[in-house]
Amino acid sequence: MIGNRYQLDQLIDIGGMAEVFLGTDTLLGGVSVTMQFLSQTISEPQQQRSFASEARICAALSQKTLYIIKVTHSGVSRSDKLFYVMEYLLGKSIIEFMPISFPMFISLNKQICFGLQCSHEGISIDGQVYPLIDRHIKPDNILVVPNVMLGQVVKILDFGIAKFLNYTGTDSGNQGFNVTLPYSSREQLDGGDFDHPSALYSLGVMMFEMLTKQKPWLVE
Numbered sequence: 240m241i242g243n244r245y246q247l248d249q250l251i252d253i254g255g256m257a258e259v260f261l262g263t264d265t266l267l268g269g270v271s272v273t274m275q276f277l278s279q280t281i282s283e284p285q286q287q288r289s290f291a292s293e294a295r296i297c298a299a300l301s302q303k304t305l306y307i308i309k310v311t312h313s314g315v316s317r318s319d320k321l322f323y324v325m326e327y328l329l330g331k332s333i334i335e336f337m338p339i340s341f342p343m344f345i346s347l348n349k350q351i352c353f354g355l356q357c358s359h360e361g362i363s364i365d366g367q368v369y370p371l372i373d374r375h376i377k378p379d380n381i382l383v384v385p386n387v388m389l390g391q392v393v394k395i396l397d398f399g400i401a402k403f404l405n406y407t408g409t410d411s412g413n414q415g416f417n418v419t420l421p422y423s424s425r426e427q428l429d430g431g432d433f434d435h436p437s438a439l440y441s442l443g444v445m446m447f448e449m450l451t452k453q454k455p456w457l458v459e
Contacts, residue, residue: 240265241316245274245324253278256286261327271327272311276320287321293397294323296371299362306354307395308382328394330384337378337452343391344449350393351381355442359435376441377422378448421454 240246246263251273253259262274277290294313301309313323333339333347361370375397386392422444424437447455 241274241322242312242314245272247274256290262324264324273325273327274322275325276316276322290321290323296362297323297325300354300358300371303360303362304354304357306350306393307357328382328384330382330394332379333381333383333393333449334378336383337449339449341450344446346391347381347383347393347449348446351395351442354393354395355438359438370435372435372438375419376438376445377419378445381445421456 241262244264244266246265247260248263249261251259251261257278258276260274260276262272264270264272277287291313294310297308298310298313300307308328309326311324311326313321316322336343339347355373355376358371358373361368363369373395380395380397382394382396384392384394422441424440426437444455447453
């Protein structure tokens with residue numbers, strides 16, 4: 240039992256930085272949740288700060304929009320592993336729908352753009368609003384979830400390497416080469432200033448792939 244509240248049920252995935260479990264929120268009568276734990280093999284302070292920052296960012300942004308995955312809780316387990324709790328989503332990666340029909344393309348991208356707009360508008364820190372840029376826009380990080388009212392709802396995942404603009408007091412914005420080449424702008428690859436146009440570049444590459452199931456160019 241984690242935090243006297245969450246029961247771990249099943250390992251879902253293991254990545255380079257985290258382990259993801261399906262869990263049960265016993266306080267809310269058995270609601271299914273997704274729990275992400277920082278891997279025990281990761282001990283670098285920067286990775287720990289990035290993990291905690293992603294939880295804070297998603298929690299703040301999901302209060303503003305339906306289109307970003309909702310984080311409800313974070314903490315440290317008895318084994319001293321950082322974790323955070325997310326809504327459990329029964330959906331599919333946008334990759335599984337490619338090539339996407341034009342009507343579906345328009346519908347999904349409206350939602351993606353609304354979600355990214357919320358991050359670009361920023362979140363409040365100490366009474367001041369700071370814009371936030373997602374540096375990991377790619378199909379793997381877009382989930383499409385069935386919805387009774389809307390038919391399909393987009394959920395944007397993974398703000399682990401997001402970057403605040405004009406704010407240096409945050410632990411977000413990892414240093415180092417942590418990108419996915421086909422979706423990265425020249426500024427991102429060169430380590431230069433990363434702003435809204437670079438994020439829109441990544442979005443444009445993803446849109447091309449959504450319609451064609453091909454990337455605009457081959458990256459070797």
